[in-house]
Amino acid sequence: MTLDALAFGAHADDAELSCGGTLIKLARMGYKTGVVVLTQGETGTRGNAEIRAREFAKAAEVMGLTAHKMLDIPDGRVEVTWENKLKIIDEIRAHKPRIVLAPYWVDRHPDHENASQLVRASVYLAGLKKVETAQEAFRPVKVVFCQGRFEFSPSFVVDITDVQAQKMSAIRAYASQFHRLDQSESTPAPDETLIGRPEFLDFIEARDRRYGAQVGVKYGEPFLVREALKVDDPVTFFGSEYLWTIP
Numbered sequence: 001m002t003l004d005a006l007a008f009g010a011h012a013d014d015a016e017l018s019c020g021g022t023l024i025k026l027a028r029m030g031y032k033t034g035v036v037v038l039t040q041g042e043t044g045t046r047g048n049a050e051i052r053a054r055e056f057a058k059a060a061e062v063m064g065l066t067a068h069k070m071l072d073i074p075d076g077r078v079e080v081t082w083e084n085k086l087k088i089i090d091e092i093r094a095h096k097p098r099i100v101l102a103p104y105w106v107d108r109h110p111d112h113e114n115a116s117q118l119v120r121a122s123v124y125l126a127g128l129k130k131v132e133t134a135q136e137a138f139r140p141v142k143v144v145f146c147q148g149r150f151e152f153s154p155s156f157v158v159d160i161t162d163v164q165a166q167k168m169s170a171i172r173a174y175a176s177q178f179h180r181l182d183q184s185e186s187t188p189a190p191d192e193t194l195i196g197r198p199e200f201l202d203f204i205e206a207r208d209r210r211y212g213a214q215v216g217v218k219y220g221e222p223f224l225v226r227e228a229l230k231v232d233d234p235v236t237f238f239g240s241e242y243l244w245t246i247p
């Protein structure tokens, strides 16, 4: 199945958190979107691989994805190896996305940093005919990096105002990950994780607000590209901005 945009995450829920609103928006615009997760979440603090797969499928439905898939790279051991690159190259060639969304290369979790490197290298390698896999050579036009734990100065921000509520629903599909209501607010559970903290969903909403504010809308998601952006017609491109022209 050919896709317009394909997001890669080290773990199920990474894409929902970092670019879920954009994926939902693209699907609503009629584009075909997908998420490929490198691991199956078997070493996650909460839940197990089976629960995570069910939650991933539910989130995929909420986001209106055309395709979603989990690879079998060991969770917590996402390493930059040729074998792992071949798995990702095969997914890129099978789905032929015009753009690929990847985790930002600086992160707290080593799986995220390695996933970033793996995806960037694989997008390039997928275009080389002599790198042989089950699929024929194909190279996406652009790799766009999504923000995780650490901030970057974005190349652009996507307005997700109309779909932010749906993004939060996709995140809530990972029910096993979240703060349990029977848990006290003040005493952390022994298995407490960042995403499991009661205020986690507020963090996500605040970040969407913060980046939305940078471009004059209610909610936004930040993205980074390594190359300079080419603009053919600055009058039309910047002329559609209204933020600074409000008298």
Ligand SMILES: [Zn+2]
Binding pocket: 010, 011, 014, 109, 112
């Ligand atoms: Zn992750």
